[in-house]
Amino acid sequence: MVIRGYESTCDDVAPSSVVRALSHGTGGTRRASTGRPAARDGTTGRTRRGDGPDGGDGPDGEPGRTAGTGQTGGPGQTGAAADRRRRATVAQKQFLSPGENVAEVTRRAVAVERGVSIQPLTPRLGAVVEEVDARGPLPDSTVTAVLGALMAYKVVFFTAQGLTVGEQEAFAAHFGTPFDDPLTRKVDGHPGMTTVTRVDHFHSDHMHMADPPKFSMLQLNVVPEVGGDTMFADLVASYEALSEPMRDFLEGLTGVYVSRDPSEDVAARYGRFLGRDLSEDDLAEVRQALVPHEHPLVRVIPETGRKNYWLCRRFTRAVKELSPSEGDALLSFLFAHQLRPEFVLRWRWRPGDLAFWDHRTTLHAGIADYGERERHGQRASIAGGRPVPARGGAPGAAVPRDVLAGVR
Numbered sequence: 001m002v003i004r005g006y007e008s009t010c011d012d013v014a015p016s017s018v019v020r021a022l023s024h025g026t027g028g029t030r031r032a033s034t035g036r037p038a039a040r041d042g043t044t045g046r047t048r049r050g051d052g053p054d055g056g057d058g059p060d061g062e063p064g065r066t067a068g069t070g071q072t073g074g075p076g077q078t079g080a081a082a083d084r085r086r087r088a089t090v091a092q093k094q095f096l097s098p099g100e101n102v103a104e105v106t107r108r109a110v111a112v113e114r115g116v117s118i119q120p121l122t123p124r125l126g127a128v129v130e131e132v133d134a135r136g137p138l139p140d141s142t143v144t145a146v147l148g149a150l151m152a153y154k155v156v157f158f159t160a161q162g163l164t165v166g167e168q169e170a171f172a173a174h175f176g177t178p179f180d181d182p183l184t185r186k187v188d189g190h191p192g193m194t195t196v197t198r199v200d201h202f203h204s205d206h207m208h209m210a211d212p213p214k215f216s217m218l219q220l221n222v223v224p225e226v227g228g229d230t231m232f233a234d235l236v237a238s239y240e241a242l243s244e245p246m247r248d249f250l251e252g253l254t255g256v257y258v259s260r261d262p263s264e265d266v267a268a269r270y271g272r273f274l275g276r277d278l279s280e281d282d283l284a285e286v287r288q289a290l291v292p293h294e295h296p297l298v299r300v301i302p303e304t305g306r307k308n309y310w311l312c313r314r315f316t317r318a319v320k321e322l323s324p325s326e327g328d329a330l331l332s333f334l335f336a337h338q339l340r341p342e343f344v345l346r347w348r349w350r351p352g353d354l355a356f357w358d359h360r361t362t363l364h365a366g367i368a369d370y371g372e373r374e375r376h377g378q379r380a381s382i383a384g385g386r387p388v389p390a391r392g393g394a395p396g397a398a399v400p401r402d403v404l405a406g407v408r
């Protein structure tokens with residue numbers, strides 16, 4: 001070694017059927033979605049929906065916002081009907097694009113049939129979910145539709161939700177078991193909820209752990225007037241853009257994932273992160289949570305059966321099967337490739353927006369361009385992200401000490 005419950009949908013639905021389903025428009029109750037900052041109700045921390053100017057989508061060219069997400073009327077109104085027709089036309093063009101995956105098309109159609117509107121931000125990464133009130137209770141069909149959108153678009157956004165901590169915790173529970181994060185400050189009284197920490201490099205949370213989180217759900221309540229956007233990178237699209245021989249080569253490789261050396265003095269750093277003085281038991285838990293692990297470079301997403309690589313510059317430090325120079329060259333190429341503009345999305349926050357993303361198929365980064373201005377909110381993460389190797393094998397092995405020593 002050299003170091004340095006989702007409900008699947010049928011895949012055989014013809015695209016024409018899908019287009020017909022889309023053309024039916026959406027059911028359910030439509031509510032205003034303005035794309036503007038929602039007014040704050042200071043007593044509850046909840047945002048009031050629809051207080052901004054109707055139809056506003058932000059300045060032209062604003063990253064992370066689709067044109068036409070603003071809605072000015074209810075079902076049956078001329079403007080709404082025209083809007084639905086326009087969106088169906090847009091959707092038909094998108095869904096009939098060459099190379100479209102029929103399973104994804106089907107999931108989107110199912111979402112529409114169940115009264116959840118999915119507005120893509122780009123062809124493959126990011127969508128705004130409308131017609132869902134995250135305060136719930138959510139019917140199973142809605143949960144399925146949201147998960148379908150998440151599998152297809154990897155990150156979905158619910159605008160102007162303004163959930164309380166408890167409401168977000170309950171919303172997240174529809175999608176899995178809370179991830180118990182020993183490295184991030186928890187919200188008092190809500191063990192499944194953490195405060196927001198900005199990490200300004202592309203990463204997936206806790207990649208070095210044997211069992212990293214599967215999903216995260218972040219709501220920002222206070223955001224700078226400008227700045228503090230979050231970027232996401234599509235690990236499926238960029239992986240699939242590689243040549244077949246390269247993908248085949250990567251499938252046989254193992255990455256070494258390191259956060260910090262657990263033997264270093266972590267008391268001060270994690271005392272600050274966790275917001276308290278750490279006891280010996282706390283420190284032991286932190287050190288255990290920092291143990292580096294190996295993962296397959298290419299993983300399978302069970303819900304979709306698709307493969308993608310799973311790596312980032314910060315945490316993927318070496319390739320187990322390659323020499324240091326070989327590993328460095330390969331990883332350097334992949335780190336640059338995975339962040340090409342066509343694979344990246346930038347979301348501009350408004351207070352109360354909620355982002356829900358799949359850690360297995362994306363990287364994310366908060367942009368550190370807002371100085372001392374306030375930016376905070378709350379996050380729920382969901383367990384179950386242990387990589388399933390594309391070629392079998394045992395995932396999640398701890399990295400031996402002698403191997404770890406060679407990484408730095």
Ligand SMILES: [Fe+2]
Nearest residue numbers: 199204205364
């Ligand atoms: Fe993160």
